[in-house]
Amino acid sequence: MESMSFEKAMARLEEIVSRLEEGNLDLEETLQMFEEGIHLFRSCESQLKEAEGRVLKLTRNLNSGWELSLLED
């Protein structure tokens, strides 16, 4: 679940909310869905907040392959 992309998590979250809003699930399902929803919400939130923000540089190396390195500002 942690590795779920933001978009997928968001889409699933929307789905869960719609199903909950319809309100014809039983209690157990409702609580399960709510729990999953909160989990997804946290996952999305942390994805938004994660602040790596690195700038990498992709350069051709001597063996005519490519390599990534950190770009210093």
Next chain:
Amino acid sequence: MDRGKILSVSELTAHIRGILERDRLLAGVWVKGEISDFKHYQKSGHLYFSLKEGGAVIGCVMFRSRARELRFAPENGMKVLARGYISVFEKSGRYQLYVEELEPDGLGALFLQLCQLRDRLEREGLFAADRKRPLPSFVRKVGLVTSQDGAAFRDILRIIRQRRPGTEVVIAHSAVQGETAPAEVAGAIKALNEYTDVDVIIVGRGGGSFEDLWAFNTEEVVRAVYNSKIPVISAVGHEVDYCLCDMAADVRAATPTQAAQLAVPDMNILYRDLQVVKERLQKALERYITRKWQELDYLKGKRIWSDPGSVILDRQRHLADLRGRFVRACTAVLTAKAYRLGSAARQLDALGPVKVLRRGYALVRKLEAGKIVKNVEEVYIGETLEVILGQGLMRVTVEEKEPGEEWKV
């Protein structure tokens, strides 16, 4: 003389027109010549002129919808390249060139080459609208194909940092003008596809002359954009600069700044959306629980749940009620019986001696055993007897006796 089939003028004209319009060359042709008899009809917006060259001339019309896109003002004597199709204007019976594109011939071979390349790639489907992919809405990593030293790079970085500081950026530096630019740009796009997991690629550079932007009009770059598995945003030059790279990309941005805005969503907006979804989630659960409570309350309304004692109380009340009714019923019966007993007692009373005594009679009893004296023979002179009156009693002594018959009424 056999006249064969006789055609009307319009039938003939339509026939000629059909021949011209079916011809593949005439359906899309580039013509080089010099403008003469130029007329711009203000009302309709259409342009009418002739193209002359080497003693030949062809009438041209350029409709307003096409003329609007002109980036220069045509005038008499100007050498131009015109692209269009040949058809017949039936009212004058003249064939003419319906111009769709017009460029000054000054740029010469380069421009013609570009247009031809564009037409060829277009026919091949490289610019087809139906292969444009939507940009991912949440981008973690952005690939950049531009010059590391250019203004475009700095602009893009600045915007990305504003909108979502956490976005990772991978720059595949490449020359954006000069001999090696096309190969470097194409190679960088390919490398980003092969060696990184960026979500979107921005290919571009800042503004410059037509020649400066040339790399982005080369087949090599266009094919690299077309072949990219990662969605590509093309951002070459300014708003007015269009290039083939733009046409092959999934999205064309007017400027590098706009490309960054398109690629990276504004975190604040995403965050707001997320909060809205969360609120809906919580409300949905609250509503659900509230509703279940209501359903429960409804059942609770059947008092046994809210107040189990009440049921016992009910039973007790019922019991008390029954007992009351029982008691009342019994009392009624007993009272009736008591009444009858009372009347019997009264009858008894009336028949008994008490009433008689009250009327003044007396009852005489022997002291021993309380035997009632009915005959004078039962007593002796000097015997003490008890006399019961209507009120009270007394002891008397017999002084004298006089025997007699039983009283007869």
